[in-house]
Amino acid sequence: MGAPDIFKLFKIRGGVHPDDCKTLSADKPIVDLPMPQVLHIPLQQHIGAAAEPLVNRGDLVKKGQLLARSQGAISAPVHAPTSGRIMGVGGYPANHPSGLLVRTITLKPDDHNEWIDSLEPSSDPFLLTPEEISQKVTKAGIVGMGGATFPSAVKLKLRTRYDLHTLVINGAECEPYLTCDDLLMQEESSDVLDGVRLMAHALGVDKIIIAIENNKPLAQQAMARAANSFDTVQVVGLPTRYPMGSEKHLVQTLTGKETPARGLTADIGIVVHNVATALAVHNALRYGYPLIARVMTVSGGAIKEPLNVRVPLGTPLTNLIEFCGGFKEEPEKLISGGPMMGQPLASTRVPVVKGSNGLLALTAEEIKSQQEMPCIRCASCVQACPCGLIPLEMATNIRTGSLDASVNLGLLDCIACGSCSYVCPSHIPLVQYFNYAKGELASRQRSQHKQGETKRLAEARSERMEAIKKAKRAKMLQRKKEMAEKKKLEAQKKQDSEKKESEKSGVDA
Amino acid sequence: MNDLPLVSGPYSHSNSSVPKVMLFVMLALLPATVFGLYQFGWPAIFLFTITIVTAVLAEALSLKLSGKPVRLFLMDGSAILTGWLLAMTLPPWAPWWIAVLGGLIAIIIGKQVFGGIGQNLFNPAMVARVELLISFPLEMTLFTVPAPLFSNASPGFMEALAITFSGTGLLDGYTGATVLGHIKTELGRGIDLQQAQSATDSLWQLSLGNAGGSLGETSAILILGGGVFLLYKRVITWHIPVSMLGTLFILASLFHLIDPHAYVGPFTHLMSGAAILGAFFIATDLVTSPVSIRGQLVFGAGCGLLVYVIRTWAGYPEGVAFAVMLMNAFTPLIDHYLKPRIYGRDRKGHPINYESESGDKA
Numbered sequence A: 001m002g003a004p005d006i007f008k009l010f011k012i013r014g015g016v017h018p019d020d021c022k023t024l025s026a027d028k029p030i031v032d033l034p035m036p037q038v039l040h041i042p043l044q045q046h047i048g049a050a051a052e053p054l055v056n057r058g059d060l061v062k063k064g065q066l067l068a069r070s071q072g073a074i075s076a077p078v079h080a081p082t083s084g085r086i087m088g089v090g091g092y093p094a095n096h097p098s099g100l101l102v103r104t105i106t107l108k109p110d111d112h113n114e115w116i117d118s119l120e121p122s123s124d125p126f127l128l129t130p131e132e133i134s135q136k137v138t139k140a141g142i143v144g145m146g147g148a149t150f151p152s153a154v155k156l157k158l159r160t161r162y163d164l165h166t167l168v169i170n171g172a173e174c175e176p177y178l179t180c181d182d183l184l185m186q187e188e189s190s191d192v193l194d195g196v197r198l199m200a201h202a203l204g205v206d207k208i209i210i211a212i213e214n215n216k217p218l219a220q221q222a223m224a225r226a227a228n229s230f231d232t233v234q235v236v237g238l239p240t241r242y243p244m245g246s247e248k249h250l251v252q253t254l255t256g257k258e259t260p261a262r263g264l265t266a267d268i269g270i271v272v273h274n275v276a277t278a279l280a281v282h283n284a285l286r287y288g289y290p291l292i293a294r295v296m297t298v299s300g301g302a303i304k305e306p307l308n309v310r311v312p313l314g315t316p317l318t319n320l321i322e323f324c325g326g327f328k329e330e331p332e333k334l335i336s337g338g339p340m341m342g343q344p345l346a347s348t349r350v351p352v353v354k355g356s357n358g359l360l361a362l363t364a365e366e367i368k369s370q371q372e373m374p375c376i377r378c379a380s381c382v383q384a385c386p387c388g389l390i391p392l393e394m395a396t397n398i399r400t401g402s403l404d405a406s407v408n409l410g411l412l413d414c415i416a417c418g419s420c421s422y423v424c425p426s427h428i429p430l431v432q433y434f435n436y437a438k439g440e441l442a443s444r445q446r447s448q449h450k451q452g453e454t455k456r457l458a459e460a461r462s463e464r465m466e467a468i469k470k471a472k473r474a475k476m477l478q479r480k481k482e483m484a485e486k487k488k489l490e491a492q493k494k495q496d497s498e499k500k501e502s503e504k505s506g507v508d509a
Numbered sequence B: 001m002n003d004l005p006l007v008s009g010p011y012s013h014s015n016s017s018v019p020k021v022m023l024f025v026m027l028a029l030l031p032a033t034v035f036g037l038y039q040f041g042w043p044a045i046f047l048f049t050i051t052i053v054t055a056v057l058a059e060a061l062s063l064k065l066s067g068k069p070v071r072l073f074l075m076d077g078s079a080i081l082t083g084w085l086l087a088m089t090l091p092p093w094a095p096w097w098i099a100v101l102g103g104l105i106a107i108i109i110g111k112q113v114f115g116g117i118g119q120n121l122f123n124p125a126m127v128a129r130v131e132l133l134i135s136f137p138l139e140m141t142l143f144t145v146p147a148p149l150f151s152n153a154s155p156g157f158m159e160a161l162a163i164t165f166s167g168t169g170l171l172d173g174y175t176g177a178t179v180l181g182h183i184k185t186e187l188g189r190g191i192d193l194q195q196a197q198s199a200t201d202s203l204w205q206l207s208l209g210n211a212g213g214s215l216g217e218t219s220a221i222l223i224l225g226g227g228v229f230l231l232y233k234r235v236i237t238w239h240i241p242v243s244m245l246g247t248l249f250i251l252a253s254l255f256h257l258i259d260p261h262a263y264v265g266p267f268t269h270l271m272s273g274a275a276i277l278g279a280f281f282i283a284t285d286l287v288t289s290p291v292s293i294r295g296q297l298v299f300g301a302g303c304g305l306l307v308y309v310i311r312t313w314a315g316y317p318e319g320v321a322f323a324v325m326l327m328n329a330f331t332p333l334i335d336h337y338l339k340p341r342i343y344g345r346d347r348k349g350h351p352i353n354y355e356s357e358s359g360d361k362a
Helices: A130-139 A152-160 A180-187 A189-203 A217-227 A247-255 A275-287 A317-323 A380-384 A391-399 A403-408 A419-423 A430-508 B018-065 B070-074 B078-088 B096-109 B124-135 B157-166 B179-188 B193-198 B203-208 B220-232 B239-258 B266-271 B275-282 B293-313 B320-337
Strands: A030-032 A039-042 A066-069 A084-093 A101-109 A166-171 A207-213 A233-238 A270-274 A293-299 A307-312 A333-336 A358-362
Touching: A030 A180, A039 A084, A066 A101, A130 A152, A130 A189, A130 A275, A152 A189, A152 A270, A152 A275, A166 A180, A166 A189, A166 A247, A166 A275, A180 A189, A180 A217, A180 A275, A180 A293, A189 A207, A189 A217, A189 A233, A189 A270, A189 A275, A207 A217, A207 A247, A217 A233, A233 A247, A247 A270, A270 A275, A275 A293, A293 A317, A307 A317, A317 A358, A380 A391, A380 A419, A391 A403, A391 A430, A403 A430, A419 A430, B018 B070, B018 B078, B018 B096, B018 B157, B018 B220, B018 B275, B078 B096, B078 B124, B078 B275, B096 B124, B124 B320, B220 B275, B239 B266, B239 B275, B239 B293, B266 B275, B275 B293, B275 B320, B293 B320
Parallel strands: A030 A307, A166 A207, A166 A270, A207 A233, A293 A358
Antiparallel strands: A039 A101, A084 A101, A293 A307, A333 A358
């Protein structure tokens, strides 16, 4: 398969060039966080159903032990990041803007860090069947680690339903500040590559593209070196432009093909996985390690010493911040993820979860928030939108309550990348409008569904009642009829007997 | 920390802002403006100042009446820019009340009655210019020949005050028709174009700005430079100016080729009057032009077409203001029909279907 030296790339529409701020942490090798005093492991760290806890307060667990099992087709199990004692299973603030309580297992680590002995490493995972691989990936609790947290095994099973030909590894890391994938590719290139090849094996594809933005030359070199001996693997440099890491846009850049609306990249034969996910797959298949730790970037202008840290899942953010020297100044906002699509956090108590790729403590100068002004129809947002939408009109419609009009304009095709808000000279929080509308539409749909259900049930009930009434009436009638007949019969009998009697007496007389 | 209301990201910004956008446009206008003020002397400076001050005062008053934060909205610079653009299209020695009326019309009728910044359908400066032109055709078409500041021909400060404020000033010696105006009159008298044109300013004069005309529309080169600056700063895109001037150029070339004696050549069309000012500064007005690329191309072409039609066959020698306003009226329609194609969908909005184009598997 004579791979061309220069890979032909295709242009995507729109996008922005934010100041990437990656130099803060780009030259910091990955360091291990010392085990915290306590871990808070949420049962829902993925898209889908929450895991079902299998442990109770007081239980002693070992590192890698299953704490909660997967619930249903789209779900993921949760494992113990270290050995220790279960302090309890209960509500704890979530790694989410709401900070609402979610079911969380609290683990007090002992100092032994002792692995459970039921791990099933395989000496040559390439001998496993695709089904066995996805089964092991499911059991290891691996989810998309770029932030989407979709259970990875579900994506590995796509071969049964789609005609796949290429696995794309997303090493774009287009969010500013984040450098954890960059460092992973530099330091653990051969392990990442092994995981990538295993995923390709599971998917049954023989073409692999590892796509890395050109602002990460070291990662590109490291991966190219690792991939040198495999001619099915190509390392491709991507132009540095946000949102290059959006999988649909990444695939378009590489193939020139757009993913059909409402569809998956698998519709055009391609599956996209993240770099960190590949490493997790490698660890799960080679060593039997479940997903219990991840690498994340701690950065931002308010952090004293920005770092790339390998963190046990469940670590409270306070520990991470302390490890990075604490705050230089009071941050304006604390963000989970990158500044473009990350979520604001309400507290530093919340734990690190599977999807946490970054923790940013941003200063007011970095956020550059300003008073919102009226739209001047400058169309910067139209130019910046990678999806070909008209953000300004969508927002106007949402503001006036015409949610259906905004859907007609393509609201549901919006990927919430934030390019529009980023360029808006009037500082209109466009993404906020879109998220509000999406949420409102979903809740309307739910209440409509509920109304429909209520109506259906009510109708069914009245029908039932009607039927019962009818049956009763029929029965009544029946009984009346029977009674009448009986009476008639009795009357006749009486008459007959009277007749007989009179006859008898007549005879007697 | 985090006591702000919860708002979705991004938590970063390109650092652009409305005042910055307005500032860039003003910077782009500055060279041509300074040159125009120099060319036409003190009366022009008075007129320019009065127009802007009136516009800003009218804006402040309207904001106060509508209960909006006056300082915040005044600081966006849009009122200054509207006044500025209007002043650029006025005859430089027009009396003071033209400037005051113009400023009031532009801000109050052109912008604030629609709901203020971003809400107006028509370009405010053009609304004012067109209303003035229709109401006061005499004052609005008395163009001065250039008399550079401090030159002998230039009126002194006191003389200028008289010109602007008591309306006594305009001496015959100072006035002269614009190129387009002259040609129109002469053609109307049945005089051959070549002959008519020989008496007007040369193309060279037009591009340098050493020609009669409105305050800021005389130096094509300086205006063009400002336009290029706006393109470089990405305040505007090339689509409207190129499609507008391109359409004008093509139409003018076509008719000029058909009958050079009756139709003015393309370069005269481009270099004279408000063609370039209109293409880069008026038609590209963010608020009143379409938002999509295809929409902008159609809009620009429409402006170019209308400018040519009005200049050539209608009663007025110049048609940029009318053309842009007519196209402004089409902007909502254009925006409705010419939307960008959504990712993953065809032009009709249906999800892309690859099966129909079979065998497309690399």
